[in-house]
Amino acid sequence: MPDRSPFALAALACAAVRGLQPVAAAPLDQPDRDVDGARITDDLGRDWLVRAPRGPAAAARLDQEVRLLAELTGWLPFPLPQIAGTAELPEGGDAVLHRVLPGTPLSVAALTPEAGLTAAVGRAIAAVHGLPERLIEEAGLPVYTAQDHRQRRLAEVDRAASTGQVPVALLERWEKALEEPGAWRFAPCVVHGDLAEENVLVDGDDVVGLTGWGEARVADPADDLAWLVASCSDDVVTAVLTAYARERLDTPDPQLPRRARLAGELAVTRWLLHGVASDDTVIVDDAVVMLRELEQDVAGNTW
Numbered sequence: 001m002p003d004r005s006p007f008a009l010a011a012l013a014c015a016a017v018r019g020l021q022p023v024a025a026a027p028l029d030q031p032d033r034d035v036d037g038a039r040i041t042d043d044l045g046r047d048w049l050v051r052a053p054r055g056p057a058a059a060a061r062l063d064q065e066v067r068l069l070a071e072l073t074g075w076l077p078f079p080l081p082q083i084a085g086t087a088e089l090p091e092g093g094d095a096v097l098h099r100v101l102p103g104t105p106l107s108v109a110a111l112t113p114e115a116g117l118t119a120a121v122g123r124a125i126a127a128v129h130g131l132p133e134r135l136i137e138e139a140g141l142p143v144y145t146a147q148d149h150r151q152r153r154l155a156e157v158d159r160a161a162s163t164g165q166v167p168v169a170l171l172e173r174w175e176k177a178l179e180e181p182g183a184w185r186f187a188p189c190v191v192h193g194d195l196a197e198e199n200v201l202v203d204g205d206d207v208v209g210l211t212g213w214g215e216a217r218v219a220d221p222a223d224d225l226a227w228l229v230a231s232c233s234d235d236v237v238t239a240v241l242t243a244y245a246r247e248r249l250d251t252p253d254p255q256l257p258r259r260a261r262l263a264g265e266l267a268v269t270r271w272l273l274h275g276v277a278s279d280d281t282v283i284v285d286d287a288v289v290m291l292r293e294l295e296q297d298v299a300g301n302t303w
Contacts, residue, residue: 004052006038009095013040013050016085016097020048029198033274034058039100049081052095059093065214066096068139075135076127078209103201103208108228113235116205122243124200124207125224129248131190133218143188143218150184153266160269163276165288167295170265177262177303183255188218195224197231221252222259229257230264262303268294 004012006025014020021043028037032051035058040048053059066083073080079101086094111118137143144152157174160166177183192199193215201209229237237257245252268290275283 003054004036006040009036009038009050009052010040012052012087012089012095013048013097015087016050016095018085020097035062040097047100048084048097049100050095050097052089053093056092059089061214062093062096064139064141065216066094068135068141068213068216071135071139072131072213075131076210078124078127078207080209080213081211101201101209101211103203105198106200106202106207108197108231108236110202111228111232111236111240113233113239115239117202117207118236118239119243120202120205120207121200121228122240122245123247124210125192125195125240126244126247128192128210128224129189129221133188133190136190136216136218139216141217144220146184146186146188146220149188149220150178153262154178156266156269156273159273163272165272165284166269166291169299170291170295173298173303174262174266177258183258186220186222186253186255186259187250189221191217191219191221191224193217193219193223196227220259220263222256223263225256225260226263226267229260230267258303265294265298 006027010022010025013022022040023043024041026039028039028049034055035051035053037049037051040050042048051062053062066086069080069083073082081098081101083096083098085097087097088094106117106121111121133143157171157178161171192210192213194212195210196212199210199212200207201211225237225240228240232240241252241257268287272284272287272291275281275285275287
């Protein structure tokens with residue numbers, strides 16, 4: 001399916017909310033490869049985000065996200081997207097519309113060991129991980145045990161290995177990590193599943209919102225820390241984890257940072273597998289370069 005233009009998405013926004021009068025439409029700075037999106041400004045000066053899935057799988061995920069957002073209302077100490085309306089698509093699925101949340105996307109460059117924002121990030125992640133698991137179940141999203149999660153990781157490594165594009169040293173490193181029983185004794189919890197700079201909205205030293213809930217599930221809490229471990233210094237990660245631990249009712253397991261680092265590394269394999277599945281040589285080539293760089297970065301380091 002070809003990408004929908006911002007003007008086509010503005011028309012869907014009008015269908016989703018009666019009386020909405022768009023006066024401007026712009027593509028998103030961080031596009032989603034499975035969902036078309038645009039930022040709409042209406043005649044009252046209000047800013048909206050409209051998203052429309054590109055296929056059945058994306059439509060199902062977007063529908064689950066809508067159900068989850070309804071379940072999460074009032075459970076977190078910051079606002080979440082509130083769906084204002086939907087528009088049925090002729091090819092199936094719905095376009096969804098919600099107001100743009102306040103705040104600006106986080107820049108990890110702003111995170112230092114002493115920064116108040118660093119602690120706020122830890123507290124925000126802890127708030128997500130403290131959500132009742134039944135909210136995920138009631139939204140129809142996946143629930144994994146620790147063993148389920150480990151098996152999924154093993155399957156990812158096996159599929160990536162079958163492409164012939166993953167350096168042997170990385171495969172050996174990951175297999176060793178996944179075969180270490182003690183590293184995988186963790187208590188699953190609700191995870192956001194797609195945390196990254198662009199999905200964390202901040203204002204000063206406060207986290208004021210989280211977006212991009214389509215990958216939420218019950219799984220390994222390390223999944224939500226992978227982006228920080230991959231992009232921040234050890235001192236910053238320690239500061240985040242210190243604030244995180246203070247907010248959790250249960251003491252985080254000591255293997256959490258190691259699994260977070262592994263989760264960040266394995267994200268590259270998922271990018272590779274996506275390129276292979278979609279027969280997109282640009283994505284495959286990009287993933288191969290990233291894997292070669294990762295091989296050099298971790299050479300000589302234990303996982």
